[in-house]
Amino acid sequence: MRQIVISLLLGIILTYGIGLIPALVFRFVVFRRAVSKCGAIFICFIWFLIWSSFIFSLRASAGEEPRLSGGSFIMILASYYILSRGHIQKKRTTNNSQMTIHCPQCGRLLKGANQEMVGDIPVCPKCKAEFTIEQKGENSKEVLTESVNK
Numbered sequence: 001m002r003q004i005v006i007s008l009l010l011g012i013i014l015t016y017g018i019g020l021i022p023a024l025v026f027r028f029v030v031f032r033r034a035v036s037k038c039g040a041i042f043i044c045f046i047w048f049l050i051w052s053s054f055i056f057s058l059r060a061s062a063g064e065e066p067r068l069s070g071g072s073f074i075m076i077l078a079s080y081y082i083l084s085r086g087h088i089q090k091k092r093t094t095n096n097s098q099m100t101i102h103c104p105q106c107g108r109l110l111k112g113a114n115q116e117m118v119g120d121i122p123v124c125p126k127c128k129a130e131f132t133i134e135q136k137g138e139n140s141k142e143v144l145t146e147s148v149n150k
Helices: 002-018 021-030 037-061 070-084
Strands: 131-135 143-147
Touching: 002 070, 021 037, 021 070, 037 070
Parallel strands: none
Antiparallel strands: 131 143
16 A cells, blocks of 8 residues: 555656656746747657656566556646746738728828728827718728818
């Protein structure tokens, strides 16, 4: 019974104590930030190969059947989580919603104009003219601007 408890504790320490150290070192010492999904998968795959060869050789030298336990797979999943947690993927935006809008009075380009501004009455930051924004076509990025009389 005592040998089983010692074996179990040693397995937990090896699997989770030593097994998660590379993920923690890569995440917080080497990169100092979260790793991308592909980078985390690559690091976990390499670590899985190293870990499995270590476990196979350790068990073979002890006279046991060389196999991996479920704890090894949980350790790899935990390593992936540690490496990739907090990584922000850049959202790919299309330029379909952006439009070119010029003031009808002074011709200044209004930055940050998008489809949601159709029907609004913005004020030109240069000449302070108010105008309405109307879309030329249904799927067009071009707009018509008309001055609004005060």
